[in-house]
Every structure is written in C-alpha cells, then in structure tokens.
Amino acid sequence: MVQVDETIRGLITNAVEVKSDTPDPDLSNNVAAARTTVQAPNAAEANLGLIKTGPATAAAGGQLVYTLIISNTGPARAAGVVVSDTLPLALTFGGASATQGTCTPAGQTVTCNLEDVAAGNLSP
Incomplete structure (x- = not known):
C-alpha cells in the first residue's frame, strides 16, 4: 500500500524491475509498470429534499397556507x-416566513434564500 500525495493530479506510473545474480536469458519480462490516474477527491455532497404541503380544499376569497420543508440528508x-415557489395566477402572495434566511416576492414567484442548510437538518 502507498499513500498518494494530496496535491498530485494526473497520471502516475509506478515501475518495478526484478534482477538476479544468475544469468537470465529473457530480460524483456523483468520489468512491469502500473499506471494510475489520480483525480481530485470527491467533495462531500449534500442531499437536498423538498416537501410542500397545503390544505386539500379552500374557500374562494379565503387564505391558503403552504408549508415548505427543506431537508439535507447528505454528509x-x-x-x-435558494428555494423558488411560483404561485398560480389565481393566487396573490400575502406573506412568508422562514426559520432561517429571508423570503421575498417578485411577481408570482416567492424566493427564499436559506443560505446554508446543515447536514441532517430540516428547514421549514
């Protein structure tokens, strides 16, 4: 086993040779090499999820409250x-709140900038 230097990228060739004090009539098979491509390590990844809930029915002219839950189950x-929620034309934006970050409307789209969501966290 060997350890790859963290700064190395690209092709590494590791050559090996065998020798003997006894005569060897075929030296062509006394050398071998292994070639390995070294890539940057995979960055830890997030795994975002989104759930949107709301009432099954609403009265005409009444109010609806939708709840968005963002999760991060990644390491x-x-x-x-950033979460963007585009409202149907039949709805008029009335307000939003977030447990972290800020939400702002622009036309029919509400955009919430949550900044960072920690691994294993839920953000309603």
Missing part, C-alpha cells in the same frame, strides 16, 4: 440554498 452542509 455535507448545503451552501447557498
């Missing part, structure tokens, strides 16, 4: 998380 925090 790493999710950076720069």
